[in-house]
Amino acid sequence: MTVSALAGCAGLLTRCRRRRPERRAGRQAGSALVLVAAGLFATVACTATEPPPEGMVRVPAGTVPRPGGDQRVETFDLDTHEVTNRDFAAFVDATGFETEAERWGWSLVFHPEETANPDLEQRVAGTLWWLAVEGAYWRHPRGPDSAAEADLPVVHVSWGDARAYCDWRGKRLPTEAEWDLAAGAGNDGEGRAHYPWGDEPAPQGQWVANVWQGDFPDRDDAADGHTYLAPVGSYPPNALGVFDLGGNVWEWVDDWYRPGGAGGEKVLKGGSWLCAASYCEGYRNANRNQSAPDSGLDNTGFRCAM
Numbered sequence: 001m002t003v004s005a006l007a008g009c010a011g012l013l014t015r016c017r018r019r020r021p022e023r024r025a026g027r028q029a030g031s032a033l034v035l036v037a038a039g040l041f042a043t044v045a046c047t048a049t050e051p052p053p054e055g056m057v058r059v060p061a062g063t064v065p066r067p068g069g070d071q072r073v074e075t076f077d078l079d080t081h082e083v084t085n086r087d088f089a090a091f092v093d094a095t096g097f098e099t100e101a102e103r104w105g106w107s108l109v110f111h112p113e114e115t116a117n118p119d120l121e122q123r124v125a126g127t128l129w130w131l132a133v134e135g136a137y138w139r140h141p142r143g144p145d146s147a148a149e150a151d152l153p154v155v156h157v158s159w160g161d162a163r164a165y166c167d168w169r170g171k172r173l174p175t176e177a178e179w180d181l182a183a184g185a186g187n188d189g190e191g192r193a194h195y196p197w198g199d200e201p202a203p204q205g206q207w208v209a210n211v212w213q214g215d216f217p218d219r220d221d222a223a224d225g226h227t228y229l230a231p232v233g234s235y236p237p238n239a240l241g242v243f244d245l246g247g248n249v250w251e252w253v254d255d256w257y258r259p260g261g262a263g264g265e266k267v268l269k270g271g272s273w274l275c276a277a278s279y280c281e282g283y284r285n286a287n288r289n290q291s292a293p294d295s296g297l298d299n300t301g302f303r304c305a306m
Contacts, residue, residue, distance in 0.1 A: 052306075053306065057077065057241045058076075059076055059077070059185075062184075062191060063181075073178055073181045078174060082248060085148040087154070087165075088165060099138060099157060100161060101137040105134060106133060106135070107132075110129055110131075110274060110297075112129035136298070142298065153244075153301040156296040156298060157302065158294050158295055159266045159294075160294060166305075172304065174254065174303070175253060175254050175305075176253045176255040182240060185239045186198045187238060189240070197209060197235075201277065201281075207224035209244070209246045210225075211224060211273060216278055216279040226273065230248055232248070246285075247272060247275065248272060249273070250272045251303060252266060253266070253268070255267045265290040265291055265292055265293070267288055267290060269288065
């Protein structure tokens, strides 16, 4: 795994805005006007920035570590919550958008148990807990007999689906560096946190994110209160006021996993409800995951940035 998520400070930002030069009239000297201080004055006024849009927080500029040295990230706005089924339904109702999972007619669902027809199962080699389920998509996340709950994060969305939603909202997907900067704030705003909520996996013995506890993939002890997706905002936010950067769902970001798009996979960050310390600990800030941009699973979602 590469790159750690880093550096961010909470606080108010001000920016300086340059005004047009002002001409000031002084006393007349003959028929000429004397310009005060013999010329034009350029004034620079520092004014507070406008607040971020509703449902977003402002992430102050900072740096994140990269193999070749720290990378500068400019100030940006980030959704406080992962996009929910309610949010995505509004997009679909307004546009008629159809996700890639709908067009494929199936998607992958976490289902380690054997089905009634094991000879007909289609599973992913090496990760046999993923089962291809016909009719699974964001409205029916576990198959046709299931129904999406409004406050759960939307899942079974591809990178292209996520980008289309963000475009509709006048936003975009965050870059990996932006995501890292926001997650690195931890619980104190000092940056370079090991997890989005700080440096301990379970502060004071309490899990503060929706991740897997127990023997993956056979037993989830649900010490965090959930054995599946959790409603967004179920756990405390980080120092910047961002919820669920670790766990719940993997989040698409804009970047290719390898330079120049080699391999054709996009980056996922943050881990999910299926991430266990005994298997991948994907909720560490340093962790990166990757997937084909047309794929979507029942532990994959996103949030937007500006």
